[in-house]
Amino acid sequence: MTLTRPARLTGAALCAALVLTAAVWILKDLAALGSPADLAWYWAGDRFFLARGRAATSLVDPVLLVVSAAAAVAALRSRHAASALAATGAVTLALRLPGLWAPDSGVLVTALLELALAAGLVLVAAAGRRPANAPYEPLPGRPRTGAAVAAGVLLAVAAAAVAGWELYWASRLPAEITVDRFTGGRSVVKAPLGPPPGWLAAVLVALYATAAASAFARARHTRAFGLLAGALLAAHGLAGTAGAARSGILERLADLPEPYRSDALTSLFGLLAGVAVLALLAGRGAPAASPAPYPPAGVLPPPPPHPRPPGW
Template sequence: MTVTRPARLTGAAVCAALALIAAVWILEDLAALGSPADLAWSWTGDPGSQYFLRGRVATSLADPLLLVVSVATAVAALRSRHAASALVATGAVTLALRLPGLWAPGSGALVTALLDLALAVGLVATAAAGRRRADGPHEQLPTRPRTGPAVTAGVLLLIGAVGVVLWEADTAVQLPPEITVDRFLGGRSLMGPALAPPPGWVAVILVALYGTAAASAFARARHTRAFGLLAGAFLTTTGLALLARVLRFELIEHFAEARTIEQMYVLTAVFGVLGGLTVLALLAGRGVPVAAPAPYGSYGPPPAPPYPPPPGW
């Protein structure tokens, strides 16, 4: 399946609009703070930074990540006829991350959620409406990933999904039930940025994204690259955010003396960065070339004429 040129141009324009919305909010936060370092620390989820910057920052780690993903998808739509899976993956993730903004307090978050949700739905619809079958047997199809890299990437993503589930289970055990519900659906107990989705909600999205990408990798589906690269980007980015907090509290330097929970934070951060980069490297390479169809189909070449030819041949 390929994507028509009008659909590709429309998808690129929608992605550019999504990137523009995220960029406007990021620039507004940067103008309010005047310090890129403070804004970056707030994106890492550092409790100290979020406490002092509470009410002054609207964006979270999801916003710069959606900005980068939208730009990358726009470029892919302009360059490749096989960008349908990339458009669908970007639209689905944007839809999931912006949905909690519909019931979040603040008019800015609501307007942004409505705009992004409309654009995300339009992106998925554009990819679906613009798909067409190959014109002939000689038209190139999206390649499947090679078995070794695909299985390795799938295992790494599956480990990442299990890690998210375990961390959320540990958090749910330690917190009161009403706060646990707020972590998934939003509520007054959460004091994060205005555009930030609830952390439990993000965890569900990550598990679904990692699981979907892992299943695609194990099946060596043609859309593995789009979902796998997106999942690898999320795994790397969340790992970098956690690694920044780990380095700030000097947990790596005192790893042997740290508590077990702190050591697990260090291991999770290191795995997120290394595992995510590995997934990106494995799935960014070329897939298995599509074999050219046989010139005579499945019946083979025509039989040679008899020799010597019979009378009247």
């Protein structure tokens, strides 16, 4: 199955609207903070070095901007357009849903807009499909077995790591704070547009697990979901590793208590695993089966039936 031309154009337009929405908020934060470096460290979770101001965006926003831009290009040019639009829409829906109960009116309007755009992407990906018109029309391919299994293992380990950390915090924090980590209550300090940390962890676990299962099955949508999962995994790993390096945690890793050491190692694993997943799934997939050849020219018609009917 592939996408019709109107569906491709509609999906690209919806992705462009998502890119524009994220870009407006990022430019607003740049104007408030005055420095791209300060904004980058804010996204990385290192707010101690901020000179002034507070950003409304989180690390999720630049990642979604890049993902939406890539999905717009894929909608116009790639045979994986349907899965790219579906993956982008589904993840955007999941990450923007907590904005519906945000107290800030600007965040609420943005959440409603992006939820509508994301729902449109999912509908376009589902309703705009059509069968191939010709035997030689390119269709979504499957990943190679080795690359798919390796990416699936890395994503499965990442899902287990994120789930393990969330269980760790649930066992150490009071029940009220644990609930706030999923609902964005007053005890949680976060960027206004960013999802609550517990909610984000649940979305990441679901995405990593889904992408891992798709990779193990070598499904045709593995590339879209796997690349999206790899991008988020690498981004969060880079943010955690950069923060640990700036604060000197990596230099004295062996002397730190176990939770701090495990957190730094988890971030480093996320960075390396995310880059590896992107490299494994961005390459050429398994070769498609050759279509049935056309009959050679000049082939004689089949012989008449035997015995011949009367009057033949």
